[in-house]
Amino acid sequence: MRQNPSFAMTDVIELRRLIELNPWVTLVSSTADGLVASHYAVLLDAARDDLTIVGHVGKPDDYVHGLGERELLVVVQGPHGYVSPNWYGDTASVPTWNFVSAHLTGVPELLTPDENLEVLDQLVARFENGMPQPRLLWERPNDPDYVRRLEKGTVGFRLTPTRVVAKRKLSQNKPDEVVETIIRELHAGGGTYADPRLAGEMRRDLDTRKAAR
Template structure:
């Protein structure tokens, strides 16, 4: 299990595209949206929005919501273990945040939408904020009215990180080299997470 709040916050910050799931009267339902850490808190509270009618489908604010955050993951070949009996596996880092979300006011939702745009525009050559021309207030307000903002302070958190911690340092080096190679399973983001996990001495 991964319980370090700072590591879980880092996971959410770097992997904002999440899966939202709930159990409705007709069975399980899922949606996919970007979320942000609540910038007024230092815990695992997240903020985001859904488009209508996903708020009703998910029972937003009424039923428990499960938010799945998926970090880098990938196939690990048994050939990287050397001449020993072995089977393939999959390395990954993920977190599940559960709780009943709070519905944001229209003003709070606008602030979250503004933050979301800025979060992803900031790396553009010419960032374009939500309020910049040719957008005007009427346009922004009309789009925002089709969304419902939420804040989730999870009542339960399950974080998992599987990075070949049970293997020797030499084998981990070989796996990282394989992930950084030019083969079919090249995966630099996973290699980076494996290096980080080893430097931090994590167990899970």
């Protein structure tokens, strides 16, 4: 991802927030057979306060990616969306696409079966706890044998990135009044390109920049 200093995202707290809110990531590896990409959910490692993530892949994706043997690129995609030139006012302009994204690169560490079970448990809890009646991993009708068989079909990993490139392109190069217009348009429920999540990120970024002046 080409970096632009105006849009660089380097704050660890903000990057952790991005990962926490957007756990469905793309895993990319360069192999002898070419590039390979897979999609899985990850979590921040609860025992760390950096950008270490944990997750799992289903077999044989561990073999396909050469998991633990070579670099893995993890693409975290936050809110993103189209910005119309009409929202800039009566001035020469072209469309653009606003987005928040991070690339985490490193060689992952493979987890033991017990560690993998813990991660699987955490993943289920992370998403089921938003349900009215959560069904956690170890609860009936699942039994311990079923859960352990499930674990054997997956390979867990922990990745502490050695390289991070992150970008938050949210119209920071535009005047505040133009950014306010874009936010309003993105909030417009009837608009073709309405996206409240992206509008929320832009509002948060704009307010932070204003407070820092």
